[in-house]
Amino acid sequence: MPTAPNPPTGEPRREQLLNAADRVVQRDGPGASMNAIAAEAGITKPILYRHFGDRNGLIKALTDRHTSGLLDAMRAALNEPLERRDRVEHVLDIYLAAIESRPQVYRLLTHPEPGDPTGAGNALAPALRQIAEEITKAVQVQVDLGADGPLLSETWGRAITGMVLAAGDWWLEQRPCPRPRMVRALADLLWGRLAAAAVLPSAMAQLPVAPPSGGPME
Amino acid sequence: MPTAPNPPTGEPRREQLLNAADRVVQRDGPGASMNAIAAEAGITKPILYRHFGDRNGLIKALTDRHTSGLLDAMRAALNEPLERRDRVEHVLDIYLAAIESRPQVYRLLTHPEPGDPTGAGNALAPALRQIAEEITKAVQVQVDLGADGPLLSETWGRAITGMVLAAGDWWLEQRPCPRPRMVRALADLLWGRLAAAAVLPSAMAQLPVAPPSGGPME
DNA sequence: CGGCAGTGTTACCGGAGGTAACACCCCCAG
DNA sequence: CTGGGGGTGTTACCTCCGGTAACACTGCCG
Numbered sequence: 001m002p003t004a005p006n007p008p009t010g011e012p013r014r015e016q017l018l019n020a021a022d023r024v025v026q027r028d029g030p031g032a033s034m035n036a037i038a039a040e041a042g043i044t045k046p047i048l049y050r051h052f053g054d055r056n057g058l059i060k061a062l063t064d065r066h067t068s069g070l071l072d073a074m075r076a077a078l079n080e081p082l083e084r085r086d087r088v089e090h091v092l093d094i095y096l097a098a099i100e101s102r103p104q105v106y107r108l109l110t111h112p113e114p115g116d117p118t119g120a121g122n123a124l125a126p127a128l129r130q131i132a133e134e135i136t137k138a139v140q141v142q143v144d145l146g147a148d149g150p151l152l153s154e155t156w157g158r159a160i161t162g163m164v165l166a167a168g169d170w171w172l173e174q175r176p177c178p179r180p181r182m183v184r185a186l187a188d189l190l191w192g193r194l195a196a197a198a199v200l201p202s203a204m205a206q207l208p209v210a211p212p213s214g215g216p217m218e
Numbered sequence: 219m220p221t222a223p224n225p226p227t228g229e230p231r232r233e234q235l236l237n238a239a240d241r242v243v244q245r246d247g248p249g250a251s252m253n254a255i256a257a258e259a260g261i262t263k264p265i266l267y268r269h270f271g272d273r274n275g276l277i278k279a280l281t282d283r284h285t286s287g288l289l290d291a292m293r294a295a296l297n298e299p300l301e302r303r304d305r306v307e308h309v310l311d312i313y314l315a316a317i318e319s320r321p322q323v324y325r326l327l328t329h330p331e332p333g334d335p336t337g338a339g340n341a342l343a344p345a346l347r348q349i350a351e352e353i354t355k356a357v358q359v360q361v362d363l364g365a366d367g368p369l370l371s372e373t374w375g376r377a378i379t380g381m382v383l384a385a386g387d388w389w390l391e392q393r394p395c396p397r398p399r400m401v402r403a404l405a406d407l408l409w410g411r412l413a414a415a416a417v418l419p420s421a422m423a424q425l426p427v428a429p430p431s432g433g434p435m436e
Numbered sequence: 437c438g439g440c441a442g443t444g445t446t447a448c449c450g451g452a453g454g455t456a457a458c459a460c461c462c463c464c465a466g
Numbered sequence: 467c468t469g470g471g472g473g474t475g476t477t478a479c480c481t482c483c484g485g486t487a488a489c490a491c492t493g494c495c496g
Contacts, residue, residue, distance in 0.1 A: 192410020
């Protein structure tokens with residue numbers, strides 16, 4: 001009598017197993033073992049391996065499940081007919097809102113902290129790559145960057161992805177400000193506010209030329 | 219007769235072990251096992267554990283060793299008396315040159331790929347946090363951001379760190395361009411070139427207002 | 437009926453990190 | 467000379483993990 005009367009079969013069964021994996025992973029953290037997941041599902045290891053191949057397969061399935069919706073939303077937002085700044089802020093907001101609404105899942109995907117066997121953090125890499133590629137594509141399609149366009153858009157796609165990832169991570173842990181303000185702070189960075197800001201008087205002395213009496217010549 | 223005549227002792231010995239660990243890690247990748255490292259050093263596991271406590275201790279020692287110099291160099295570059303754009307480019311160049319010169323080490327620190335037990339990627343986290351804090355401090359000291367200064371500088375410190383990390387990672391794998399060009403691409407992003415670039419004609423139709431006949435009124 | 441596609445199991449493997457318990461060496465205090 | 471201590475090293479073992487046979491039960495469909 002190994003199982004309840006009629007265990008589901010095929011795709012539904014797979015969903016059940018993913019649900020169990022989800023629960024364990026949220027309880028035990030990213031280091032959850034295959035044994036623990038199997039136990040939570042009321043079965044033993046080999047079944048998991050039949051369904052997902054290996055641990056990476058399972059983690060990947062979990063990751064896809066959690067990131068696919070976000071990816072679609074960001075893809076859509078990247079192509080919305082808005083003024084550029086509004087579009088960028090919208091994309092940023094969608095991302096921050098997503099990690100804000102499911103912080104545990106987000107941490108699972110990004111922080112394979114405790115004795116993590118065969119990293120879970122890597123499972124997020126494909127999603128990040130996709131986001132980077134979407135940004136790259138959007139930049140290429142929407143903005144005129146001249147001859148350097150391909151290189152710049154690819155570089156920037158990765159750079160912006162990493163920027164938002166790191167900043168979002170910090171924001172989620174520290175919560176230093178409400179979400180809209182964070183969105184503005186990041187958009188401001190992309191809009192060159194750091195480069196355009198005035199030099200502080202206390203830092204003037206360090207500069208090589210142009211004492212404060214210099215004209216407005218750049 | 220287990221050892222050569224006189225095996226060193228104390229701190230020098232520790233350095234030797236770290237050297238061996240370095241070699242193995244560069245040969246076998248981030249998943250190098252304690253057994254392999256011990257073998258490379260010509261000894262067995264328990265000695266490693268005596269010196270470093272556990273695997274994390276060893277990885278942390280390796281990380282410190284590789285990042286301390288880079289950290290110092292970046293800290294210095296962040297406070298050099300240069301024009302702002304030059305200073306930023308210098309910092310970017312120092313980072314990219316560092317990861318370029320020791321790609322295996324960099325990958326070890328950032329990509330705990332194969333059956334990584336007890337993550338090595340985490341060992342890099344403190345160094346990244348330090349870099350972010352240095353950037354934050356530099357921005358606070360050098361640039362006038364008004365009332366939002368503290369929040370913006372903290373956010374930007376993390377954001378820029380993540381941006382450079384992600385972009386550098388991609389650059390190291392793909393090598394899409396020589397280093398100076400990458401430096402410029404990243405500085406351009408921080409200088410708002412993405413925000414300032416013209417809209418492509420093909421994307422104009424999507425916009426809510428302002429058909430192509432609009433004047434030069436930015 | 438017979439097989440096939442699922443479900444499940446127990447038992448095992450190799451290798452990982454980590455830990456006793458023990459042995460050697462050398463130098464220095466008594 | 468004697469005898470520790472603090473360093474070096476070892477072998478043998480533990481637990482746990484990912485992963486894999488090999489086998490057993492169920493139900494459906496030709």
